[in-house]
Amino acid sequence: MRAVRHTAWKTFPTIEDIDRPEPGPGEVLLKVAGAGACHSDVALFQDYEAGQVPFLEPPYTLGHESSGWVEAVGPGVTGFEKGDAYLIYGPIGCKHCRSCSRGQDTYCENVAEVGYMAAGLGRDGGMAEYITVPATNLVPLGDADPVDAAPLADAGLTPYHAIRLSLPVLAGGGRSALVIGLGGLGLITVQILRAITGAAVYVTDMKPEAVAKAEEYGAIGIPAGDDQADRIRELTGGRGVDAVFDNVGVTPTMQLAQRVVAQQGRITIVGIAGGSVDWNFYTNPYEAVITNTYWGTIEDLYDVVELYKAGQIVPEIERFTMDQALDAYQRLVDGTISGRAVVMPNS
Ligand SMILES: [Zn+2]
Numbered sequence: 001m002r003a004v005r006h007t008a009w010k011t012f013p014t015i016e017d018i019d020r021p022e023p024g025p026g027e028v029l030l031k032v033a034g035a036g037a038c039h040s041d042v043a044l045f046q047d048y049e050a051g052q053v054p055f056l057e058p059p060y061t062l063g064h065e066s067s068g069w070v071e072a073v074g075p076g077v078t079g080f081e082k083g084d085a086y087l088i089y090g091p092i093g094c095k096h097c098r099s100c101s102r103g104q105d106t107y108c109e110n111v112a113e114v115g116y117m118a119a120g121l122g123r124d125g126g127m128a129e130y131i132t133v134p135a136t137n138l139v140p141l142g143d144a145d146p147v148d149a150a151p152l153a154d155a156g157l158t159p160y161h162a163i164r165l166s167l168p169v170l171a172g173g174g175r176s177a178l179v180i181g182l183g184g185l186g187l188i189t190v191q192i193l194r195a196i197t198g199a200a201v202y203v204t205d206m207k208p209e210a211v212a213k214a215e216e217y218g219a220i221g222i223p224a225g226d227d228q229a230d231r232i233r234e235l236t237g238g239r240g241v242d243a244v245f246d247n248v249g250v251t252p253t254m255q256l257a258q259r260v261v262a263q264q265g266r267i268t269i270v271g272i273a274g275g276s277v278d279w280n281f282y283t284n285p286y287e288a289v290i291t292n293t294y295w296g297t298i299e300d301l302y303d304v305v306e307l308y309k310a311g312q313i314v315p316e317i318e319r320f321t322m323d324q325a326l327d328a329y330q331r332l333v334d335g336t337i338s339g340r341a342v343v344m345p346n347s
C-alpha cells in the first residue's frame with residue numbers, strides 16, 4: 001500500500017510502498033478515509049534534527065489527524081462492524097498510567113517505554129491506505145462525513161481542550177476571548193468559542209482574508225498594526241480579555257497576549273513556534289495565568305464530534321488525492337493552504 005513517509009530529519013516526505021499492517025491484539029485495522037496535513041509535520045521534517053524531540057525518530061508514516069472505515073479487528077476485539085466510520089484519537093500511550101487512565105494519552109507517564117507519541121508521530125499514521133490503532137482510540141462518526149471530520153482529531157481537539165480548561169474565566173457576563181492566528185486550528189477555535197461560551201471573540205491574523213472568514217463565524221477582527229493592544233483594551237472597556245489563545249507562539253504574539261490579558265485571565269500558548277516572554281511580578285496583571293497545552297483527551301474528542309454532528313463546527317478543508325499528497329505538504333510549506341489540507345488515500 002502507498003504511504004506518505006517521514007524518512008529522515010530535515011528531509012521532505014516521500015510516498016513509499018509499504019506492507020499493509022495487520023491488527024495486533026486489541027487493535028483495529030481501518031481503511032483510511034481522510035488524513036489532515038498539519039503545520040507541526042512541517043516543523044518536524046523541515047526544522048527539527050536528531051535528538052531534539054525524543055520518541056519521534058523517523059522513519060514513520062505521517063498523519064496524526066485521521067479517520068477511516070473498519071476493515072478488520074485484531075485478537076480480543078469485539079463490537080465493531082466492517083465499514084463503520086470512526087475518527088481516530090491520535091495519541092497512543094501505555095493505556096495504564098494515571099494520565100492514560102483518564103483518557104489523556106498525550107501526557108502518558110511511560111512514553112519512554114511506549115517509544116512513540118501518537119499515530120503519525122513516531123508510530124505509523126493515517127497518510128496511507130490502511131492504519132492500525134488500539135480499539136480504545138476510536139470515536140464513532142455515525143453518518144457524519146469522515147473526510148471533513150479528519151482534521152477535527154487535532155485541529156478541533158487541540159482548541160477544544162484549551163477552551164475547556166479556560167471555561168472558568170469565560171463563563172459569566174461581559175467576558176471576552178482573543179484568538180491569535182487563524183489557520184485551520186484558529187478558525188475552529190472561533191467556532192468552538194461561539195458554540196460553547198457567551199464570550200465576545202476577538203481575532204487577529206496577518207492575512208485579512210482569514211480575519212474576514214472568522215468574522216463570518218461571528219468574531220470581531222482586530223486589524224494588524226502596532227496599536228492592536230490599545231484597540232483591544234479600548235473595546236473591552238480597559239479590562240482586557242479573559243482568555244487568550246495564541247495559535248502561533250512566536251515572541252510578538254506572546255507579548256500581545258501578555259499586554260491584553262485581563263486580571264485573573266488566562267493565556268494559553270497553543271502554537272509551537274518556541275517564542276518567549278519575560279515574566280516577573282509586574283509583567284502580568286494580577287493572577288493572570290500563562291500556560292501551554294498539548295492536544296487533548298479522548299473524552300474531549302467525543303465532545304468535538306458532537307459539535308461537528310450538530311453543525312457547530314464546520315471544518316474548512318481542501319481535499320487531495322494520494323497522488324497530490326506531497327503537493328499538499330509543499331503548499332503547507334509555502335503557506336498557500338487556507339483551512340486544512342486533507343489527503344484521501346483511497347480515492
Ligand atoms: Zn498537528
Ligand SMILES: [Zn+2]
Nearest residue numbers: 094097100108
Ligand atoms: Zn500511559
